[in-house]
Amino acid sequence: MTSLFSLSRITCAFDWYHAREIPIIAAFDAPASSFLNIQVNQVAKFMTDKSHQCVIIGIAGASASGKSLIASTLYRELREQVGDEHIGVIPEDSYYKDQSHLSMEERVKTNYDHPNAMDHSLLFQHLEALKSGQAIELPVYSYVEHTRTQETIRIEPKKVIILEGILLLTDARLRESMNFSIFVDTPLDICLMRRIKRDVNERGRSMDSVMAQYQKTVRPMFLQFIEPSKQYADIIVPRGGKNRIAIDILKAKISQFFE
Numbered sequence: 705m706t707s708l709f710s711l712s713r714i715t716c717a718f719d720w721y722h723a724r725e726i727p728i729i730a731a732f733d734a735p736a737s738s739f740l741n742i743q744v745n746q747v748a749k750f751m752t753d754k755s756h757q758c759v760i761i762g763i764a765g766a767s768a769s770g771k772s773l774i775a776s777t778l779y780r781e782l783r784e785q786v787g788d789e790h791i792g793v794i795p796e797d798s799y800y801k802d803q804s805h806l807s808m809e810e811r812v813k814t815n816y817d818h819p820n821a822m823d824h825s826l827l828f829q830h831l832e833a834l835k836s837g838q839a840i841e842l843p844v845y846s847y848v849e850h851t852r853t854q855e856t857i858r859i860e861p862k863k864v865i866i867l868e869g870i871l872l873l874t875d876a877r878l879r880e881s882m883n884f885s886i887f888v889d890t891p892l893d894i895c896l897m898r899r900i901k902r903d904v905n906e907r908g909r910s911m912d913s914v915m916a917q918y919q920k921t922v923r924p925m926f927l928q929f930i931e932p933s934k935q936y937a938d939i940i941v942p943r944g945g946k947n948r949i950a951i952d953i954l955k956a957k958i959s960q961f962f963e
Contacts, residue, residue: 758835758861759961760881763868764933765888766926767817768898773945774888775868778954782864786962792862796869798843799827803851811850817870817925824875831881834861847907864961870926873933886954887937890944892923 763771772795779793801823803811814821823843830840841856872878873885896918903909934940941950 757837759864759883759958760831760835761864761866761958762872762878762882762885763866763888764870764872764885764930764937766890766892766895766930767870767922768895768902769888769890770898770944770946771868771870771888774886774941774951774954775866777945777951778958779866781955782958785959786863789860790863790962791866792859792864793866793868794827794830794842794859796822796827796867796872798845799823799869800845800852802843806851808850814850815921815925817921817929819871819874819929822869822871824871824878828875828877828881830859831865831867831878834859834865835881837861864958870930871933873936874929879936884938884957885936886939886941887934888944889934889940889942892926894944 763775765771775793779791782791799822800816801821803814806814826843830842833840839858839860842859844853844855844857845851846853867878867882872882873887879885899918899922900911900914903914904911939954941947941954943950945951
């Protein structure tokens with residue numbers, strides 16, 4: 705297991721499909737609020753039929769809001785019921801653009817919280833391929849090198865694909881590809897605490913660099929792009945990845961696609 709955790713500190717593409725354990729990002733409790741908000745005008749879409757070959761479920765929200773915790777919890781618990789061949793997870797971070805042509809100094813200056821940092825066109829193509837029954841080669845992104853590696857991970861079509869990332873709902877093509885979407889609504893001060901712990905412990909960052917990036921790009925881009933995209937979510941989950949009631953409701957809904 706040590707080698708898997710070492711890999712997860714360097715790349716975003718953790719081997720969800722073969723690991724005995726799923727790495728859980730540390731979470732802090734936030735003030736209590738209503739446990740789940742389903743947008744009234746999106747109920748029909750949320751209750752869509754089960755005839756889809758590949759169901760795409762998007763989980764968006766601020767950086768360190770608890771998206772990965774919800775995704776990994778849903779994946780781990782549903783995998784025990786249906787097996788690896790029927791459910792998978794794709795992190796949006798895998799689709800950061802290739803920057804191998806740039807110097808390290810230039811890569812560090814990239815605004816990774818802006819939609820332009822993402823290769824959403826490739827992600828959209830991959831989602832469409834999975835929905836049509838074709839396998840894809842998932843890119844592997846290195847947080848240390850700030851670019852993609854030469855490796856890819858082959859992902860076979862699944863009955864359910866859980867897609868998680870900060871900017872998913874900013875792209876209309878991705879929104880249309882999803883059967884339903886979730887926005888994890890966590891206060892920014894809680895997100896900042898989680899981000900510091902995650903980036904320092906798992907990604908080899910210094911606290912100063914984390915804070916500088918947060919002030920320069922993370923918070924401004926959240927206010928400009930991510931928070932406004934919440935309006936497109938079918939379901940809004942407050943209190944992050946430890947909202948057990950919301951997770952159980954989501955599990956019950958997703959389980960219907962396996963019937």
